[in-house]
Amino acid sequence: MRNVWLIWRKEMRSYFVSPIAYILLLMCALIFGFFFWSLLQAYLQFSMEAQMRGEMFPMNMPEEITRRLFGNIPVTGLFIIPLITMRLFAEEKRTGTIELLTTSPIRDGEVILGKWLAATTMYCCLLFLSAINVAFLFFYSHPDWKPILVSYLGLLLQGAALLAIGTFISTLTKNQIIAGAATFGACLLIFVCGWVGEYNSETWARVLAYLSVSTHMESFTRGTLDSKDAIYYVTLIVVGLFLTARSMESLRWRS
Amino acid sequence: MITVKELTKRYARNTAVDHISFEIQKGQIVGFLGPNGAGKTTTMRMLTCFLPPTAGSAIVAGFDVLEEPMEVKKRIGYLPETPPLYPEMMTGEYLSFVGSLKGLRGAELKQRIDYVSERCAVADVRKKQLGKLSKGYRQRVGLAQAIIHNPDVLILDEPTSGLDPKQINETRDLIKSLAGDHTIILSTHILSEVEQICQQVIIISKGKLVATDTVDNLQGRSRGAELVLVEVAGRNGALDPAAVQARLGKVSGVNRIVLKAKQPAHSTFEVETQKDHFVRGDLARAIVEAGWDLNELRSAAVSLEEIFLELTGTQEAGPKDEVVVRGAGE
Structure with a gap:
């Protein structure tokens, strides 16, 4: 456990010593801020129009805003996640520092866990930026905080699952760009493959839809905690980290 | 360990x-x-x-x-x-x-x-x-x-x-x-x-x-000998390497003589001597007495380099010159 913490601290430091963390934070602050602002504008417009027609605004505004916001964050995540994970192992392989880790009295699992946890922590920092926007809603209205919390849990689980896949892909190459591009492709594919389920109800389409990360997000954004979906994400995390461990082991047999 | x-x-x-x-x-x-x-x-x-x-x-x-x-x-x-x-x-x-x-x-x-x-x-x-x-x-x-x-x-x-x-x-x-x-x-x-x-x-x-x-053993093992490089010049601008080789061969303690570089006026030989025979003085005397000029005489210690090349079987491809230059520096 001490070793996991050691690796985690080292990874966090390298995120925050290099400009990468700040670029990601800035990007996310701008993007989430823009989402929030444009959603808010749209709903202000709607409610104004509704009032002019003398109708009651039919929707719960804060809830609509957060729901749409939480629908957008995973899409942003698709772009962000490869940037977080691409260097994890690829860089160690390129500079040869992987030899230091593998010849030190530390288990592969500890290295992998430390690195993945650091990536997840980084992702949490980015999610936190969107929470700042959401916090504004609490100043002006009284949204229910429980569904918001559940949504964040969903976002975190989904992010952690995709980060595990990214961590695995990063072990496959020495080249960060390749790792990043492949991770982006893989995440996008696993994200959009659920779309076939929308117009096709054959078995294969349903299976594909089930495997997609996006279909499991819905229950979370509705504010309901569905154990089935949580288990799906946890499974994906376990599979991703398991593959990472296998790949790291095969590194020794192949190199 | x-x-x-x-x-x-x-x-x-x-x-x-x-x-x-x-x-x-x-x-x-x-x-x-x-x-x-x-x-x-x-x-x-x-x-x-x-x-x-x-x-x-x-x-x-x-x-x-x-x-x-x-x-x-x-x-x-x-x-x-x-x-x-x-x-x-x-x-x-x-x-x-x-x-x-x-x-x-x-x-x-x-x-x-x-x-x-x-x-x-x-x-x-x-x-x-x-x-x-x-x-x-x-x-x-x-x-x-x-x-x-x-x-x-x-x-x-x-x-x-x-x-x-x-x-x-x-x-x-x-x-x-x-x-x-x-x-x-x-x-x-x-x-x-x-x-x-x-x-x-x-x-x-x-x-x-x-x-x-x-x-130490390895250095000793490689024939245990000393290598001496000798450059000899003929007085009248011509030199017969074979004659030099024959003359030097008569010096006691010499194992082998190899012609390393041949020019019309002077040639370089690599003389391998037996273990514990210090023959540099004898070589010099032999050359001068035969009427040639001794341009250079220096020891090229048998280095690990040679043992190495010998053992790894890359002697032909090996950079011979380097060995000589290295020997000169020490």
């Missing part, structure tokens, strides 16, 4: 290390010698548990690399060919990270960091980023990280490659000073390095062990 038996590493297409066996005693500095691609790095990687062997066994510091890699890893320090440095870390921070990885903590960690940065002369760059250090410093930080946990066995892969002559000397002195506390294996393709630092030498070529012996 290290026992290697029939160690083999096979890849899909080739065999990188082929049934190598050797033994290394505690406190020794051992040179691991071979041309590029001979399997030095692969062997070292197997000793450090980075690569698992295909067959055979290696026992390092009392533990088998396959059975108990964790115990082995605790007892070895390893410096790969390129020091495994994180460019964004500062020296002190890096040493602290590696120290913690190796299981040091608290006051002991602090004390070891102080000790190794003093020992490896990196104390003045503790607050500098590793990515900004010069190559010599990087190599020394690499050494510092290898010895931070005071390992029984130190494995260094080409520790002086890419350094300038001054840095090479400093690094060699440092390695020499580490002997005694640690058992050191160092790989290199520079022979003079082995002659300078090592007590024992293991020569491999194409994955096979070709020789393992002490440096």
Whole structure:
């Protein structure tokens, strides 16, 4: 456990010593801020129009805003996640520092866990930026905080699952760009493959839809905690980290 | 301290290390010698548990690399060919990270960091980023990280490659000073390095062990003779090398004479003498008495280089001139 913490601290430091963390934070602050602002504008417009027609605004505004916001964050995540994970192992392989880790009295699992946890922590920092926007809603209205919390849990689980896949892909190459591009492709594919389920109800389409990360997000954004979906994400995390461990082991047999 | 038996590493297409066996005693500095691609790095990687062997066994510091890699890893320090440095870390921070990885903590960690940065002369760059250090410093930080946990066995892969002559000397002195506390294996393709630092030498070529012996024995073993280079000139601008060869051959103690370079007016010969025969004076006298001019006469000590080329079977392709030039410098 001490070793996991050691690796985690080292990874966090390298995120925050290099400009990468700040670029990601800035990007996310701008993007989430823009989402929030444009959603808010749209709903202000709607409610104004509704009032002019003398109708009651039919929707719960804060809830609509957060729901749409939480629908957008995973899409942003698709772009962000490869940037977080691409260097994890690829860089160690390129500079040869992987030899230091593998010849030190530390288990592969500890290295992998430390690195993945650091990536997840980084992702949490980015999610936190969107929470700042959401916090504004609490100043002006009284949204229910429980569904918001559940949504964040969903976002975190989904992010952690995709980060595990990214961590695995990063072990496959020495080249960060390749790792990043492949991770982006893989995440996008696993994200959009659920779309076939929308117009096709054959078995294969349903299976594909089930495997997609996006279909499991819905229950979370509705504010309901569905154990089935949580288990799906946890499974994906376990599979991703398991593959990472296998790949790291095969590194020794192949190199 | 290290026992290697029939160690083999096979890849899909080739065999990188082929049934190598050797033994290394505690406190020794051992040179691991071979041309590029001979399997030095692969062997070292197997000793450090980075690569698992295909067959055979290696026992390092009392533990088998396959059975108990964790115990082995605790007892070895390893410096790969390129020091495994994180460019964004500062020296002190890096040493602290590696120290913690190796299981040091608290006051002991602090004390070891102080000790190794003093020992490896990196104390003045503790607050500098590793990515900004010069190559010599990087190599020394690499050494510092290898010895931070005071390992029984130190494995260094080409520790002086890419350094300038001054840095090479400093690094060699440092390695020499580490002997005694640690058992050191160092790989290199520079022979003079082995002659300078090592007590024992293991020569491999194409994955096979070709020789393992002490440096002294190996030097003695190679015919045990002295090589003398003689350049002879004819007085009237012409010289018959065969005549010179015949004359020099009569000097007692001479084993063999090889014509190395032939010009119309002068020629260079390589004279190999028997063990314990000091014939340089006799050679000079013989040449002058025969009416030739002696342009040059110098000793070309039989170097490991030659033994090496002989043993690894690359004599024909080997750079002969280099041997001569090297001999002249010493």
